[in-house]
Amino acid sequence: EAAVTQSPRNKVTVTGGNVTLSCRQTNSHNYMYWYRQDTGHGLRLIHYSYGAGNLQIGDVPDGYKATRTTQEDFFLLLELASPSQTSLYFCASSGTGDTEVFFGKGTRLTVV
Amino acid sequence: AQSVTQPDARVTVSEGASLQLRCKYSYSGTPYLFWYVQYPRQGLQLLLKYYSGDPVVQGVNGFEAEFIKSNSSFHLRKASVHWSDSAVYFCAVSAGNVGDNSKLIWGLGTSLVVNP
Numbered sequence: 403e404a405a406v407t408q409s410p411r412n413k414v415t416v417t418g419g420n421v422t423l424s425c426r427q428t429n430s431h432n433y434m435y436w437y438r439q440d441t442g443h444g445l446r447l448i449h450y451s452y453g454a455g456n457l458q459i460g461d462v463p464d465g466y467k468a469t470r471t472t473q474e475d476f477f478l479l480l481e482l483a484s485p486s487q488t489s490l491y492f493c494a495s496s497g498t499g500d501t502e503v504f505f506g507k508g509t510r511l512t513v514v
Numbered sequence: 515a516q517s518v519t520q521p522d523a524r525v526t527v528s529e530g531a532s533l534q535l536r537c538k539y540s541y542s543g544t545p546y547l548f549w550y551v552q553y554p555r556q557g558l559q560l561l562l563k564y565y566s567g568d569p570v571v572q573g574v575n576g577f578e579a580e581f582i583k584s585n586s587s588f589h590l591r592k593a594s595v596h597w598s599d600s601a602v603y604f605c606a607v608s609a610g611n612v613g614d615n616s617k618l619i620w621g622l623g624t625s626l627v628v629n630p
Contacts, residue, residue, distance in 0.1 A: 406557065433615065445558075445604070445620040458616065492557055499613035501546065501565075505557030 405429065408493050408506035415483050415513055423478040423509050425493030433496045434476040435503070436460070436468060438489040445492070451476055483513045516541045516609050520621035528629050529597050535590040535624045537579075537605035546608040547588040549579055552623070553601045561603070564588065565612065575599070600628045 406427045415421050427434060435450040447460030449468035457468055465487060467479040480487055493506045517540045527533055539545060546565050550558040562573025569581040579590045588605060602623045610617030 435615070442622065444622040445618075447616060447618075450616050460616065494557070494615075496613075496615045501548070501563055501608070501613055501615070502560045503550075503558075503615050503618070505559070507555065507557050 406493055406495055406504050406506035408491075408509050411507065411509055413509060413511045415511070417484060417513055419483045419513070421480040421483050421511065423491055423493075423511070425476045425478075425506060426474050427476075427493075427495040427504070428474065429495055429497070429504060430473070431495035431497045431500075431504070432473070433498070434470060435494040435496075436466070436476065436478045437492045437494065438462065439492060439508070440489050448478065485513045487511065488513045516607070516619050518605050518607050518619050518621035520605055520624045522624050523622070524625045524627065526627045526629065527595055530594050533590075533592045533595045533599075533626070535603050535626065537588045537590065537621060538586050539588065539605070539607045539619075540586065541607050541609060541619070543609070545581075546612060547579075547581060548606040548608070548618070549573065549577070549588075549590050550604045550606065551601045552604065558604060561590070595626075595628050597628045597630050600626055602626070
């Protein structure tokens with residue numbers, strides 16, 4: 403079964419802090435995504451990637467950077483964290499032309 | 515504007531009862547429709563999907579959904595729920611080509627509580 407692993411599962415940081423969320427998929431999928439999930443907003447796409455070295459901007463990219471170092475690994479970077487970025491973050495992957503998206507278990511980030 | 519509406523934020527039913535979770539979408543093109551489920555402390559998992567053909571699609575664990583084009587709806591149903599079905603259910607529509615998951619538009623989700 404497709405596997406997407408996120409780390410850490412929980413993170414607390416201070417305003418202005420630097421945070422990196424990690425994601426690894428072992429599905430040999432080309433596409434990887436970062437979402438945030440907030441009450442009242444549902445799932446919102448932050449960044450996504452077609453493959454190693456590729457980065458595409460999603461719907462809510464402000465304040466986030468991302469990097470896809472390998473086909474397996476996709477990172478989300480918050481360089482100056484703000485309380486508005488307190489959220490549940492999901493990483494996901496999908497294959498080329500495949501309509502099913504496989505999600506990790508999420509990282510709960512709190513910015514105090 | 516393209517959107518997905520799940521009008522019920524929370525639904526409570528008794529175990530063994532039938533279930534319908536509502537989903538309406540607004541999209542001008544050909545809709546590709548999905549239902550995902552999120553169990554506690556888990557990521558989302560695909561329940562079922564519709565592209566074309568038979569408007570009633572079967573999914574995992576006895577779930578099904580019916581696409582009604584005239585009503586722009588894609589309601590999820592189950593004949594008899596189990597306590598383990600307690601979860602959050604998300605409806606989504608793809609605003610892009612098949613397989614372009616960057617164009618998924620998500621509803622806000624419906625939290626289902628099944629009482630034993």
